[in-house]
Amino acid sequence: MVERINYKNLPTIVGPYVHATKHANTLYISGLTAMGSDAQKEEVCLQTEEILSQIDRILIAEELTKNNIIKLTIYLADISSLSKIREALFAFYGGALPACSLVEVSALISKELHVEIEAIIALNSNE
Template sequence: MIQKCRYDFLPAIAGPYVHAAKHNQTLYISGLTALGTNAQSGGLIEQTEEILSQISQILEAEDCAISDLIKLTIFVTDISLLSSIREQLFDFYQGHLPACSLVEVSALIHPDLQIEIEAIAGLEHIHGV
């Protein structure tokens, strides 16, 4: 069974999707951005901080930890700025490095946005598997 998840603590959804979906002990987190937050008009570092905070809040709400992250996919509009967020990512992972893909894209859903991150986390520990 697939369970669709919306989280009241995240910015309102403005499209045809949910914040996350659970299936077979796995949590699939939709691409998150700083859209609708104070960080929207900020730079890459501020937007990244906002998105990583959103991911942390989702993991906490699902009784998960950073160590439960399986994979992140990061979309950036300027890959040359990657070095400016590399340390942020290492700090966020707390030594639990997930698989990760980084993709440069020509644009995101709003011209202010410079980064979008989607994530996959394991839920096995919740059900004692």
């Protein structure tokens, strides 16, 4: 069975999707952006920090840690900004490096947005 979840402590979704879905022992987090947050109109580093904070809030709500992160997919509107977000990523991981894919895209849902991040999370780290 698939459980569809919207988290109250994240920006409200206005599109036809949910923040995350749970299936078996995996949590699939939709592409998160800074949309609806104070960082929406800020530069890529602040938007990245906001998104990582949203992922952290999901982990806390699910009583998980960053060690449960299996994979991130990062979408950047400008690949040259990768060097600007690396520090935020390393600080967030705290040594628990996940698998990661990076994709440069021509645009995100709003011109104000520079980065979007999806995550796959293991719900049971004992397996």
